[in-house]
Amino acid sequence: MPGALVLMGSGETSPTMVEVHRAVARGLRPGAHAVLLDTPYAFQENAADISARARRYFARSVGLEVEVATGVTGADWVFSGPGSPTYALDRWAASGVAGDLRARVRSRQGVTVLASAAACTAGLATVPVYEIYKVGAEPHWREGVDLLETLGLRAVLIPHYDNAEGGTHDTRYCYLGERRLARMERELPPDTAVLGLDEHTALIVDLESEEVRVAGRGGLTVRRPGSVTVLPAGTRTSLAAVRDLAEGGTPGAVPPPPDVAGPPEDAVTLEETIRSCEELFKAAVAGPDLVAAAQLVLGLEAEIVKWAADTEEDSGGVDQARELMRLLIARLGEAAATAPLRPLVEPLLDLRAELRGSGRYETADALRAAMARGGVLVEDTPDGPRWSLTP
Known part of the structure; x- marks a missing residue:
């Protein structure tokens, strides 16, 4: 079965991401084993309701019957989404799920979809967004699951990159804002890029062909000290080109997406x-x-x-x-x-x-x-x- 890694900035169970889910699900075998990892939100009192809504979404909108589970062994399709990145990290590290997720991507088998909080864990370091934004902890990083390393990318992944909920205060970059992100960037290991994924936007990596696609209504930002490159929705390129950008190369190798009048109706x-x-x-x-x-x-x-x-x-x-x-x-x-x-x-x-x-x-x-x-x-x-x- 061809493998794919899908990372979403937000909107993972909304109409804006239906076509992305359907596109990657088409390659699954009949009766595929589909798993929903509820770990990021398992601590919430309404966890059962969140799982039930997600299962209905995937059944009705995508055509996938999804099982709620705490592990990924034997799964053809794995999804994990909203909640707390650090709560998920601690439990995935202790249970071996973090290693299993890396092994899936490294073997180029199966579909792995991580969104919002779960996507935050995909790089070599993770933003502990609850602790910083909600509790007031000093800006810091937590070690990530680092699925990106298996693709040759030395980077961190920041979802909700274009968030604007703050109104009068800066909540871009997963609620960090520019001031805190700039400070945290200086604490990353040398030559680490920041990959920023806008809300209602997906980064889709075909693990067999190494084709990379940006879909949805926003873009993927590749940010390094002194340079920022945005790959807007509609971009199709190679994993090698994204690696080059993450290592400080120029965007010349990435073809621009076709001109569109605006976001499609289902991206509103x-x-x-x-x-x-x-x-x-x-x-x-x-x-x-x-x-x-x-x-x-x-x-x-x-x-x-x-x-x-x-x-x-x-x-x-x-x-x-x-x-x-x-x-x-x-x-x-x-x-x-x-x-x-x-x-x-x-x-x-x-x-x-x-x-x-x-x-x-x-x-x-x-x-x-x-x-x-x-x-x-x-x-x-x-x-x-x-x-x-x-x-």
Whole structure:
């Protein structure tokens, strides 16, 4: 069976990575033994729920029946994803799984898929992200499983490379930010490269042909002191070319990917869908086009169903989408109640604005009071007047 190593920056059980999973699963034999290593999140109270959602995702979206296990012996396909990198490292080292994973890649047999926390362990050193970002430990490295060494790569792997959850503070580079990563780079062994894998992005290595492909919506960054090279999604190259970059070579040997207009539809994240839906809904209600607004709510509900198996807890997740859907349904009800009055109320508001603009405040206030007696409450806001029906 041809071997493959797949590393994912995030989105491992979301619609954005379905085609990547399907592509590598096509080479498996019928009835392949597929294993889900739950170690990174096994300490969590909801571990059973995470496993159940992941199994449903792989069964329904990829066509793989997956067994939850603590070892990889005899497995044709192995997957491990979110959780704590250091919790996984400690248990994999003690149980021999770390050595078994290296042996799989070294023998060029079977499919090995590591994502998020598990992908963090793939290099010679690992970012202890929980300890640094959540607990406040001093920036430091932990020894990694170092699957990359079996490919001739002296490197560390950092998922969530383009994370932007921090808003006003830097959470790129798996929540380290530039300041901490720059400090940690100086502590790496000489000639060690940083491979940064963006969210909802996969690095796929065909272990037989040594072809390398970047898929998804972001890119792979090869970072060394004084140089940064980004291989965007769509890049196809060789493992030798990536080794050359990691050793300080120039990117000339890596062909650019074909031009694309933007990320494919299945690479749009749920967070982006939430933002777009909210803006389009606002425009539809202002139209007013209540049919379009209702269709947007139904579309959001369909996206929630698609993303329900996602095991990560990033911003813009399913819970946030459900909260928005409830809010939009309430606003849709309000809009439906006020729609028949809109042709009457809007001209009165325009008249009130003209009166206020010409300094005739007493008349404008009288108009507002008359509207209130008629059951229309006018409220002045920084964005302009807003009206609603009084109870």
